[in-house]
Amino acid sequence: MLTFQQIISNLQNYWSKKGCLVIQSYDMEMGAATFNPFTSLKALGKSPWNAVFTQPCRRPSDGRYGENPNRLQHYYQLQVIMKPSPTNSQDLYLESLKEIKINPDENDIKFIEDDWESPTLGASGLGWEVQCNGMEISQFTYFQQVGGIECKPVSLEITYGLERLATYVQKIDNIYDIKWDKNGTTYGDIFLRNEKEQSDYNFNYASPDHLFSSFNDYEKTTKKLIEKKLVIPAYEQCIKASHCFNLLDSRGVISAKERQAFILRIRTLVYNCCSLLNDD
Amino acid sequence: MMTDFLLEIYGEEIPSWAQRNAEKELKVLIEEFLVVNKIIYSKIEVNSSSRRVSLSISQIKKETLESVVHIRGPRVDANENALKGFLNKNNSKFEDLIKKKVKNKEYLFLAIKSPKLKVEKTLQQNLPIILSKVKWKKSMRWNNFDEKWIRPIKSILCIFHNKKIVFKYGGVTSSNFSFGNYHYGEKKIIIKNTKNYEKDLEKNRVILSRVKRENMISKKLQSFCKLNGSELIENKDLFERVVDSVEYPNVLFGTFSKKYFDLPDFLLKSVMFEKQDYFCFLKNKSLLNFFAFISSKDIAKKKNIIKGNENVLKARFSDAKFFIREDRKKKLEERIIDLKEIIFFRGAGNLYQRAERIKKTILFISNKMNLDLEKFYEYLNLSNADLTCELVKEFPSLQGKVGGYYASQENLPEEVYEAFFSQYNLDFPKSDNYLSLLMSISQKVDGILGFFISNEKLSGAGDPFGVRRSALSIIKICIDNSLNLDLIEIFEFLKKKFVEQNISLKVNLDDVIDYFRKRILILFTDMGYKNEEVQSVLSKNKFNPLQLFNDLKVLKKFILSDNGKDFLKAIKRLISINENSKVQLDINVNIFQSKEEVNLYKCSQHLIKYEQGHDFLEDKNFIKLFTKSLNQFFDKVKVNSDDEKLKENRKALISFLYEKVNDIYKFESLIK
Numbered sequence: 001m002l003t004f005q006q007i008i009s010n011l012q013n014y015w016s017k018k019g020c021l022v023i024q025s026y027d028m029e030m031g032a033a034t035f036n037p038f039t040s041l042k043a044l045g046k047s048p049w050n051a052v053f054t055q056p057c058r059r060p061s062d063g064r065y066g067e068n069p070n071r072l073q074h075y076y077q078l079q080v081i082m083k084p085s086p087t088n089s090q091d092l093y094l095e096s097l098k099e100i101k102i103n104p105d106e107n108d109i110k111f112i113e114d115d116w117e118s119p120t121l122g123a124s125g126l127g128w129e130v131q132c133n134g135m136e137i138s139q140f141t142y143f144q145q146v147g148g149i150e151c152k153p154v155s156l157e158i159t160y161g162l163e164r165l166a167t168y169v170q171k172i173d174n175i176y177d178i179k180w181d182k183n184g185t186t187y188g189d190i191f192l193r194n195e196k197e198q199s200d201y202n203f204n205y206a207s208p209d210h211l212f213s214s215f216n217d218y219e220k221t222t223k224k225l226i227e228k229k230l231v232i233p234a235y236e237q238c239i240k241a242s243h244c245f246n247l248l249d250s251r252g253v254i255s256a257k258e259r260q261a262f263i264l265r266i267r268t269l270v271y272n273c274c275s276l277l278n279d280d
Numbered sequence: 281m282m283t284d285f286l287l288e289i290y291g292e293e294i295p296s297w298a299q300r301n302a303e304k305e306l307k308v309l310i311e312e313f314l315v316v317n318k319i320i321y322s323k324i325e326v327n328s329s330s331r332r333v334s335l336s337i338s339q340i341k342k343e344t345l346e347s348v349v350h351i352r353g354p355r356v357d358a359n360e361n362a363l364k365g366f367l368n369k370n371n372s373k374f375e376d377l378i379k380k381k382v383k384n385k386e387y388l389f390l391a392i393k394s395p396k397l398k399v400e401k402t403l404q405q406n407l408p409i410i411l412s413k414v415k416w417k418k419s420m421r422w423n424n425f426d427e428k429w430i431r432p433i434k435s436i437l438c439i440f441h442n443k444k445i446v447f448k449y450g451g452v453t454s455s456n457f458s459f460g461n462y463h464y465g466e467k468k469i470i471i472k473n474t475k476n477y478e479k480d481l482e483k484n485r486v487i488l489s490r491v492k493r494e495n496m497i498s499k500k501l502q503s504f505c506k507l508n509g510s511e512l513i514e515n516k517d518l519f520e521r522v523v524d525s526v527e528y529p530n531v532l533f534g535t536f537s538k539k540y541f542d543l544p545d546f547l548l549k550s551v552m553f554e555k556q557d558y559f560c561f562l563k564n565k566s567l568l569n570f571f572a573f574i575s576s577k578d579i580a581k582k583k584n585i586i587k588g589n590e591n592v593l594k595a596r597f598s599d600a601k602f603f604i605r606e607d608r609k610k611k612l613e614e615r616i617i618d619l620k621e622i623i624f625f626r627g628a629g630n631l632y633q634r635a636e637r638i639k640k641t642i643l644f645i646s647n648k649m650n651l652d653l654e655k656f657y658e659y660l661n662l663s664n665a666d667l668t669c670e671l672v673k674e675f676p677s678l679q680g681k682v683g684g685y686y687a688s689q690e691n692l693p694e695e696v697y698e699a700f701f702s703q704y705n706l707d708f709p710k711s712d713n714y715l716s717l718l719m720s721i722s723q724k725v726d727g728i729l730g731f732f733i734s735n736e737k738l739s740g741a742g743d744p745f746g747v748r749r750s751a752l753s754i755i756k757i758c759i760d761n762s763l764n765l766d767l768i769e770i771f772e773f774l775k776k777k778f779v780e781q782n783i784s785l786k787v788n789l790d791d792v793i794d795y796f797r798k799r800i801l802i803l804f805t806d807m808g809y810k811n812e813e814v815q816s817v818l819s820k821n822k823f824n825p826l827q828l829f830n831d832l833k834v835l836k837k838f839i840l841s842d843n844g845k846d847f848l849k850a851i852k853r854l855i856s857i858n859e860n861s862k863v864q865l866d867i868n869v870n871i872f873q874s875k876e877e878v879n880l881y882k883c884s885q886h887l888i889k890y891e892q893g894h895d896f897l898e899d900k901n902f903i904k905l906f907t908k909s910l911n912q913f914f915d916k917v918k919v920n921s922d923d924e925k926l927k928e929n930r931k932a933l934i935s936f937l938y939e940k941v942n943d944i945y946k947f948e949s950l951i952k
Contacts, residue, residue, distance in 0.1 A: 068602055070595045084423045087432070087451065090292055090462075108575040108585045109463065110525065113295035115418065126420040126431070128293060133588025134556060134573065142422050142432070153424040173591060 002101055004166050004180045004187065008054055008078060010099040011160065015052035015080050018092060023053040028236060029243040031059050032118075033079035033159055037235055040121060042081065043146045043155040044277055049083045054162070058243065060206075060250035063199030066192045069174040070167070073198055074191065078160040084153030085142055093130070093140065093158055100169055108133050116141045120242050120266040122148040122274075125157070137165050147274025163187070202250040211251075215244040215262075222269045226276060235273045242266050283474040285321075287407070288334040288437040288458055291429065296524030298416060298430045299328035305414045306335050313406055318345040319399050327488045329527045331462055334437075334488065336474070342441060343396040353377070353388040363388070400440050407438065408449045425451040435459060439474055460484025461527050463576040485528040493523050500531035501559060501572060510563040510570075518553050522574045525557070530578035534558075534590045535570050540597045543604070546681050547671075551596045554677065558593070603670040612686055615665040622667060625734035629783045634726055635661045637777045641722035642715070644773050645765065651714050659696045662687065663703060663719060680704040706746075706753045710760050717761055724750040725767070728795075729774055732787045751799045758825040767823045768793055793823050800825060804832060813839075815949035817893060831893035835945065838897045847903055850910035851947045857919060858938040865932040871925060876916050879909040881933060887940040896944050 002010070016022050026036045033039055033055035042049040055077050063073030086092060090111070094104045111128035116139065118124070127141035139159040143151045166178045166187075176188030218241035225234035245262050248254050254262060294302070303326040314321055314337075322339035353366040356379060367374065370390055377388045412427060422432040427450040436454040438445045444456035458477075460467035464485045471477055478488050487493045497519070501512050523529065540548060545567050552558040558571040571593065575585055619632035628634075639660035646653040666672050666683030675682075684701025688694075699716040702708065703723045711717055731747050743749055758765055771789050778785050797818055804814045809832055817831040838844040872878050883906045890896040897903065919934065921927045941947065 064602065068599065071599065085432075087423055087434070089432075104463070106577075106579065106581050106584060107588070108577050110576055111293035112525070113293070126418065133585045134592040135588060142420055144420055152421070154420075154422050168588070173594070 001179065002169050003182055004162070004178050007100050007162065007166055007169060008076075011078050011096060012052055012054075014096050014099040018050075020050045020052040020080060020082070023051050025053060025055050028239050029058045030055070030239050031242065031246055032057055033077040034118060034121065034123070034157065035239055035242065036079065037232060039079060039081050039157060040123065040146055041231070041235060041274070041277060043083065043123075043143045043151050043157075044149055044274060046153070047083075048153075049081065049155070052078070052080045054078050058246070060198075060202035060247050063195065063202045063250070065199040066176070066188075066195040069176070070164070072163065072175065072191070072195060073202055074194060076162040078162055080158040080160075081155055083155040085156035089140075089156050089158075093138070097132075100165065102132060102137075102169065111140065114139065119263045120245075120270065121146065122267045122271055127157075132168060135164060135168060137161060137168060147277075148271045149274055202247060203252075206247045206251050208248060208251055208253045211244045211248050215241050215248070218244065219265060219269065222273070226269075226272050229276060231273055231276050234276075235270070238266060238269045238273060241269065283336040283338055283477065284340045284441050285337040285403070286334070286437065286439045286471070286474045286477055287336075288332055289411070289429070289433055290332045290435045290437065290459055291433040292431040293330050294328070294333070294430050296330075296521050299330070299333065299524050301416060302333045302414060302430065303328050305416075306333060306410075309410045309413055310335060310337070313410060314340075317397070317399075317402055317406075318347055319402070320345065327490070328524075329486065329488060329490075329493075330525055331527060332458075332486075332488075334477075336477070340399065340440075342399055344399060344402065346396050347394050349392050349394060350380070351390045351392060352380075352382070353390060356386040356388060358388075366390075400443070400445060403438075403440060404445050404447050407445070407447050407454075411449050423451060427451075437471060439471060442473060461486050461576075463526075464528075487528055490523060493529050494519070497523060497529050497531055497574065504531075504533060504570075504572065505561065508563070508568075508570075510561040510568050513549065513560050513562055515553055515559070518557060518559065522557055526574055526576045528576070528578075530575045531572055532575045532578075532582055532586055532589075533570060533572050534586045534593070536590060536593050536597065538569050540601075541567070541569070543597060543600055544681075544685050546678065546685075547600055547675070548597070550675050550678055551600060552593070554675070555596055556589075556593060558589075599674075600671065603674055607669040607671055607682075607686065608689065611690060612662045612665040612683065615668045616661055618668040619665065625730040627783070628730040628733040629778075629781055631664055631667060633781050633783070634730070635664050637774060637781070638663055638719070638722045638726050640777055641726065641770065641774055642718045645718050645722065645770065646714070648765070648769075649714070649763070651718075653715055653718070656693065656696055656715055659687075659692055660719075662692075663700055663723065666700075706749050708753065708757045708760070717757055717763065721754050721757055721763075721765075721770075724754050725770055725774060729771065729778070729787065729792065732792055733778070733783065733785055747795075748799065751796055752803060755796070755800055755803060755825040759829050762826060764826050765824060767796060767825070768821070796823055800828060804829075809836065812949045816946045819943065819946070821943075827892055827894075831897075831945070834894035834897045839950065843900060843903055843907070844897075847907045848947065848951065850907045850914075851941065852951045853914045854910055854934065854938060854941070855948055855951060857914070858934050865928055865935075867932045867936060868929050871929055873926065874917055876909070876913040877930070877933065880913045880937065883909050884933065884937045884940055887937070887944070890944055893944045 012022050023038055026038065030036065036053070036055050038051055038053065042051070056074060057077055058074050060073055062071050064071045082089070094109065097104055110131045112131055114127065114129040116125045116127060123143065123146040125141040125143040127139065129136045130138040130140055137160065139157070141157045143155045143157060145151060163175045163178065167173065167175055170179060172178065176186060176192055178187035179185070180187055180190060218237045222234050222237040222241070225237065245266060249259070307324055307326045310324060320341040321337050324335065324337050326333070326335045328334070351370060354362040370392070372390050376390055378391060379386055380389045411429070416430050419428040419430055421428055429450055433450040433452050435458065436449060436452050437456065437458045438447070438454040439456055445454060447454050457468050457470045458481070460469055460481070461484055467484050469480050469484060471480065481488055487496065505512055548567060549560055552560045552571055556573070558573045560571050561568040573589055575582070577585065616632060616635065619635060620630050622631045624631055624634045639657070642653065642660060643657070663683065666686060667679060669682055669686070671682045672679050680703045681701050684697045687697035687700050695713050695715045698713050699719040702716055703720045705720065708717070708720060728747055728750055731745055754767070757763065768789070771792055775785060775787070775789060801811070801814050801818070805811055813832060813835060817828050817835060839848065867881065869881060872881065886902060917930065919927065919930045921930065
């Protein structure tokens with residue numbers, strides 16, 4: 001049986017053979033690997049870019065105190081980004097599944113319409129969620145726009161939800177039972193306590209005052225950095241602001257009306273970063 | 281019939297809505313092209329599946345028709361230079377000219393023959409343009425190509441009289457081959473004869489015809505039902521989605537643990553229908569713990585596929601359980617305060633205010649109808665508290681139902697939870713739960729006015745905010761349940777409530793009611809009534825759907841009767857005279873000169889009595905009397921009397937009558 005770490009290394013090896021750089025995770029809290037500058041910022045401009053990396057993601061509102069077998073507030077995505085999108089991208093993807101012992105010939109693989117849009121990133125793309133026997137195992141997206149700017153060439157983003165994939169590969173029902181390695185260490189051994197405590201933090205103890213003021217600080221700093229044309233640090237501040245927003249959301253202190261306003265504020269910052277990048 | 285032209289665009293998975301869209305678009309564009317280019321053909325057929333759109337034309341000619349174009353030159357009497365210029369420009373000689381009259385003046389014309397063109401060549405030049413003109417709700421680019429399509433194109437098959445036509449689109453060069461089912465090895469198929477195209481595909485597990493795919497699925501579902509005495513829960517949207525989700529539909533069956541039956545049925549169904557695209561079944565009126573799904577594969581190891589789907593469903597159900605557990609920690613009553621944080625429509629306040637208005641509207645209507653709903657007053661502002669629940673965030677389509685479910689769990693009165701549960705339903709079965717009916721009407725009326733306040737434009741296509749469906753639903757609820765309600769009164773009341781909440785309204789209620797008039801016109805004409813018949817019952821100062829419907833039914837019968845025919849003839853005289861006599865004067869009864877005038881005046885006073893149009897038409901004796909009085913008046917009385925005073929008085933009588941008749945029915949639209 002493939003362990004969690006084997007799944008990661010097999011996929012990385014496979015995509016590395018297909019010409020992708022193997023990059024390490026970005027050292028910041030983010031809601032999805034799309035936020036990683038090696039996805040979002042690299043999707044802009046003309047130069048080719050092919051990379052694969054894992055990205056830890058945090059979605060505070062998805063915390064379930066470790067009680068739900070398939071929902072986590074912290075999880076891993078394996079991200080593949082290829083620019084321009086290969087003309088045989090679906091074939092490449094299906095072949096990658098074989099590397100983790102999912103034989104596309106023996107399973108019901110479906111590409112179900114799922115167009116993607118990130119209001120905070122001002123990004124959108126068309127594609128599918130890939131289902132294996134009814135379970136979503138990947139997202140498959142052709143980027144059309146990032147930071148309000150048209151992508152040309154178009155990038156392909158493939159995102160594997162590693163935990164879902166692992167439960168499938170290891171034929172188990174509970175994420176916490178995932179075998180991480182051959183010595184019997186489970187996902188639960190590593191993350192169960194983290195899920196319990198972080199859920200409590202996300203829902204009950206994250207300080208709204210602190211988060212509101214941090215958000216404002218990040219916003220100010222971004223603007224300053226944009227003036228200095230320091231795109232990457234400026235963009236990183238956007239990522240931080242976005243995480244603050246997600247935490248405020250899980251604390252339930254943002255009304256629907258404010259929500260829209262916050263999203264717009266982040267998007268404006270991202271737009272400014274991206275347009276600077278596009279000018280280069 | 282022989283297929284002489286075949287075009288197939290093959291590529292990555294096309295969403296089901298887009299397949300139907302592409303079929304329509306492509307057909308229209310090709311038809312247009314054939315007409316403009318004078319290409320003779322017999323029939324166009326379009327098909328689509330999850331990975332391809334194909335179009336075939338039978339008996340298409342190889343050459344375009346010869347055509348003659350007439351180019352207008354100078355007038356016959358124009359000077360020589362003008363003529364020379366015209367001939368030079370068109371590279372023609374004097375002998376080629378013909379004379380033709382245009383608006384009584386004679387001009388010189390050149391008849392230029394356009395030669396027959398090779399259709400093959402015309403197609404080759406135009407197909408890339410045609411493909412680029414296909415409109416999608418959204419489309420995409422891929423790789424570094426400029427062209428757009430719904431998803432990346434992998435190959436284009438294009439054959440004309442069994443010869444390939446080569447052109448380029450989206451980075452692909454067209455060819456004479458296609459591909460078999462992607463999930464069964466995507467075998468390359470060379471199309472040697474277009475006649476065999478569909479069969480060739482079928483051999484490679486591609487069912488091109490939607491109807492065939494539908495039949496394959498229906499058959500399997502039916503035989504399952506037969507086997508275990510169950511019935512399929514119909515779901516048209518789901519069926520349409522899954523039929524187009526694969527190129528070769530295989531129906532497989534799975535099961536789930538009965539322990540999930542402690543979740544409400546509507547939730548189980550919603551998970552299966554909306555989240556998983558599964559079919560579900562009823563046995564003895566209860567949900568069966570089986571489901572059916574469409575698989576792209578039918579293989580020996582299908583156990584694996586079924587088990588996988590069963591696991592996903594289990595996870596979904598346990599998620600739903602989690603949401604319910606979390607939601608139940610807070611009672612509906614404790615939730616209403618959170619509604620203040622959620623905006624309704626932009627500029628139309630928050631959901632807390634909306635709940636307050638709905639409550640008051642329900643009471644307003646119930647007082648009008650002399651119903652005793654006061655006893656439910658305390659619960660009514662909970663009607664949309666479920667919008668703060670996790671379960672509704674996860675399943676937005678279940679709003680209302682979730683509130684109803686939680687209300688029942690909190691032991692609220694049955695009438696109340698039923699009303700919560702069904703308030704958003706568009707199809708409302710006849711009900712004797714008046715709270716339920718009134719809540720649904722009030723909620724929808726409030727939604728519509730909120731929409732108009734936020735100034736959202738109503739576009740012709742689609743109904744994204746559900747305004748159209750809500751309006752129609754209100755009308756139907758009133759008619760089906762015999763609720764005698766004037767919607768204008770309700771809207772006026774509601775408008776005041778908005779104002780009391782300091783929500784500024786720039787809405788003209790006439791616009792809102794006009795919107796309803798349009799909806800009811802469509803509804804009634806769909807039921808078989810004529811446009812002019814409906815127009816004649818739509819009065820300006822009332823909008824009571826039930827009354828309109830009753831008036832219409834009686835009118836329809838009336839105009840076919842002898843009495844009705846006579847009456848309309850008389851009314852026609854009234855209308856035509858009135859057109860020249862419109863005055864706004866008081867009638868002076870003291871100067872009437874004849875009994876005809878007196879009789880007609882008596883009729884006019886009698887007319888005021890009728891509150892509803894059908895009462896008037898059903899009063900046969902009066903109709904006869906009125907008809908007679910009208911005819912006698914117009915036969916014997918000279919309206920345009922030489923005496924100015926008498927003339928004015930008669931015109932005033934006619935105007936008054938006309939107005940009163942018009943209040944009841946607008947016969948004008950029937951007569952014109």
